Amino acid sequence: MSHAAHEDTPQGPRLPQRAWAFLFERLGLEVAQSLAAKKTVPIHRCAPFYFLGGMALFLFGVQIVTGILLSLYYKPSPDQAFESVRAIMTEVEYGWLIRSVHSWSANLLVGALFLHLLTTYMMRAYRPPREFTWFTGIALLALFMAFGFSGYLLPWNQLAFFASAVGTKIAGSVPVVGEKLLLLARGGENVTGDTLARFYALHVVVFPLVTFALLGVHLFLVQQHGMSIPDREARRHGGEEKVRSMPFVPHFLLRDMVGWYLALGLLAALAALFPWELGEKAEPFGSAPEGIKPEWYFLFMFQALKQLPPHVLGIEGEVVGVLFFAAVGLAVLAIPFLDVGERSRRVLNYCAVPWVAFIIVMTAWGWFPDHLRLSVLLGTGLSLGMLVLTFPFLDRGGPARRLVNVLGAVAVFIFIAVTAWELLV
Amino acid sequence: MSESFEPPSRRNWLLWSLNTGIAATAAAVFYPVVRFLWPRPATVSGAQEMAAPFRVNQLPNAEGNPFNFGGKPCLVVLSADGAKRLARGEPLRTDDVRAFNAICSHVDCTVQYRPEKGDIFCNCHDGVYDLNGRNVSGPPPRPLEAYKVTLRGEPGQEEIIVSRST
Numbered sequence: 304m305s306h307a308a309h310e311d312t313p314q315g316p317r318l319p320q321r322a323w324a325f326l327f328e329r330l331g332l333e334v335a336q337s338l339a340a341k342k343t344v345p346i347h348r349c350a351p352f353y354f355l356g357g358m359a360l361f362l363f364g365v366q367i368v369t370g371i372l373l374s375l376y377y378k379p380s381p382d383q384a385f386e387s388v389r390a391i392m393t394e395v396e397y398g399w400l401i402r403s404v405h406s407w408s409a410n411l412l413v414g415a416l417f418l419h420l421l422t423t424y425m426m427r428a429y430r431p432p433r434e435f436t437w438f439t440g441i442a443l444l445a446l447f448m449a450f451g452f453s454g455y456l457l458p459w460n461q462l463a464f465f466a467s468a469v470g471t472k473i474a475g476s477v478p479v480v481g482e483k484l485l486l487l488a489r490g491g492e493n494v495t496g497d498t499l500a501r502f503y504a505l506h507v508v509v510f511p512l513v514t515f516a517l518l519g520v521h522l523f524l525v526q527q528h529g530m531s532i533p534d535r536e537a538r539r540h541g542g543e544e545k546v547r548s549m550p551f552v553p554h555f556l557l558r559d560m561v562g563w564y565l566a567l568g569l570l571a572a573l574a575a576l577f578p579w580e581l582g583e584k585a586e587p588f589g590s591a592p593e594g595i596k597p598e599w600y601f602l603f604m605f606q607a608l609k610q611l612p613p614h615v616l617g618i619e620g621e622v623v624g625v626l627f628f629a630a631v632g633l634a635v636l637a638i639p640f641l642d643v644g645e646r647s648r649r650v651l652n653y654c655a656v657p658w659v660a661f662i663i664v665m666t667a668w669g670w671f672p673d674h675l676r677l678s679v680l681l682g683t684g685l686s687l688g689m690l691v692l693t694f695p696f697l698d699r700g701g702p703a704r705r706l707v708n709v710l711g712a713v714a715v716f717i718f719i720a721v722t723a724w725e726l727l728v
Numbered sequence: 729m730s731e732s733f734e735p736p737s738r739r740n741w742l743l744w745s746l747n748t749g750i751a752a753t754a755a756a757v758f759y760p761v762v763r764f765l766w767p768r769p770a771t772v773s774g775a776q777e778m779a780a781p782f783r784v785n786q787l788p789n790a791e792g793n794p795f796n797f798g799g800k801p802c803l804v805v806l807s808a809d810g811a812k813r814l815a816r817g818e819p820l821r822t823d824d825v826r827a828f829n830a831i832c833s834h835v836d837c838t839v840q841y842r843p844e845k846g847d848i849f850c851n852c853h854d855g856v857y858d859l860n861g862r863n864v865s866g867p868p869p870r871p872l873e874a875y876k877v878t879l880r881g882e883p884g885q886e887e888i889i890v891s892r893s894t
Contacts, residue, residue, distance in 0.1 A: 465837050465838070465852060468835075468836045468837060469835045469836060469837060469852055471836075472835040472836040473835055476835075486766070486767050487765060490767045490768075491767040491768075492767075492799070493799060493800070497767065497768075587796075587801075588795060588796040588801040589838065590794060590801075590803075590838050590839060590840030590841075590851070591838045591839075591840070591850065591851045591852050592851060593851050595837065595851055595852045608835070608853070608867070609853045609854070611867060612867070613834075613867055613868060613869040614869060619869045620867055620869065621834065621835060621867070621869075
């Protein structure tokens with residue numbers, strides 16, 4: 304978009320062009336324009352993976368808008384929280400829509416982030432000089448999981464109350480500092496109104512501010528270093544500079560927007576067909592009801608902790624579990640330093656594949672705790688389905704790609720069968 | 729460096745004062761903030777002794793069990809003998825009635841009394857305790873904290889008094 308291309312009328316440039324030129328000069332928009340002109344997106348087989356970050360960004364935007372709207376009616380106190388969310392769902396016009404979109408979008412957002420992480424790992428986009436893009440990305444993923452955890456408590460229902468008690472207790476089982484952490488997180492020994500107020504403040508003030516800062520750095524670094532091109536694609540094209548690219552504005556942005564439009568449609572459909580449940584009001588002194596479980600992205604940890612025996616080598620099971628998950632988290636953060644050559648990369652992959660499968664199988668099991676057969680099927684289907692992500696890395700027509708084709712078809716079949724079974728039986 | 733000792737110059741002294749001043753200001757700002765974040769003293773009663781909101785004859789499926797005992801849920805259960813005695817209409821003995829802190833020793837869910845199975849169960853991670861509060865299966869690492877129970881009042885309809893045995 305150039306301000307030089309004015310259509311002049313006999314009286315001089317038209318008003319919109321004059322206004323544009325006025326703003327362009329005064330706001331220093333050349334900078335923005337030259338940045339936009341500089342940004343390009345490489346075109347190759349893995350290019351669809353570049354959409355995932357933008358998708359997460361769009362869903363974050365949805366969260367900001369719907370979150371602000373919800374805050375107009377929500378009241379963060381144990382006496383009023385549940386009732387205010389019920390009022391949003393039943394009395395406020397389109398309240399059900401706004402809350403359901405907020406909840407669904409949160410879940411899709413974490414899903415998009417998981418895929419973004421996985422594909423970034425597969426493309427090895429964390430190679431120098433992009434280590435800090437990786438670090439900020441992992442921090443943002445952790446932050447969005449914290450968003451999810453803190454937001455889960457806000458409706459003050461039974462599920463949320465006990466999930467928060469369990470979640471904070473697990474964080475509190477970290478050796479040495481755990482007990483203090485627990486007190487700080489809950490604002491006391493038990494989950495009370497003070498906990499609710501803390502979670503609310505974190506959810507609507509602290510986390511958003513930190514997210515803006517980290518996201519700013521993340522996006523700045525993406526702009527600074529440009530999009531990473533997988534080694535394999537660079538080799539196939541005979542060098543990174545030979546890979547074709549498209550301008551970000553408007554070509555890639557317009558493609559991004561097609562995805563966002565579809566996501567908006569999906570959100571509306573999910574919110575309309577499956578409005579988010581409210582459950583029953585929390586009873587802090589009642590017994591925990593059946594079916595207490597966290598959001599799906601914590602489910603694999605929840606399910607794994609459930610299977611641990613009370614004591615492992617003389618240490619309490621939950622402590623072992625927490626330390627294990629913390630170690631894995633640190634390892635994921637340190638991947639740019641762990642990937643130092645062909646061999647270490649192979650070791651990393653040998654660790655990553657079973658780990659992803661573990662997460663999927665444990666999640667499926669946590670989802671259907673009483674249907675072992677169903678969860679094995681679903682876990683297998685989803686694990687096979689993840690193989691589709693390797694598709695662009697494999698040679699066209701090669702045996703590996705044919706195998707992925709077959710496994711993908713099996714995965715789709717299993718997924719449909721499990722869904723049908725769950726809906727019909 | 730050629731000189732091992734430099735006499736404190738006026739500039740060094742000023743810099744030291746400035747840095748100390750800044751550090752003191754930072755401490756004066758952060759200390760109250762950290763103290764502010766620390767939980768305030770419990771606003772709950774912290775009672776040492778109270779009567780359960782139901783009587784022995786309402787057991788085993790008493791409404792309001794567990795109940796709030798000084799900020800923690802308290803669960804009252806009957807021993808196996810106690811349940812038999814109650815079913816036969818015989819008077820209960822003091823040791824037939826037991827009370828526990830209902831917070832599961834695993835990860836802080838609240839347990840429930842299952843009279844039909846004769847155990848105490850936690851729904852969150854399928855932890856099971858016996859009627860003495862001992863962890864018998866599932867992930868709980870420790871028994872439940874037990875409270876002292878005394879029965880008071882008219883036989884057959886006694887009040888259940890729970891107290892912390894400290």
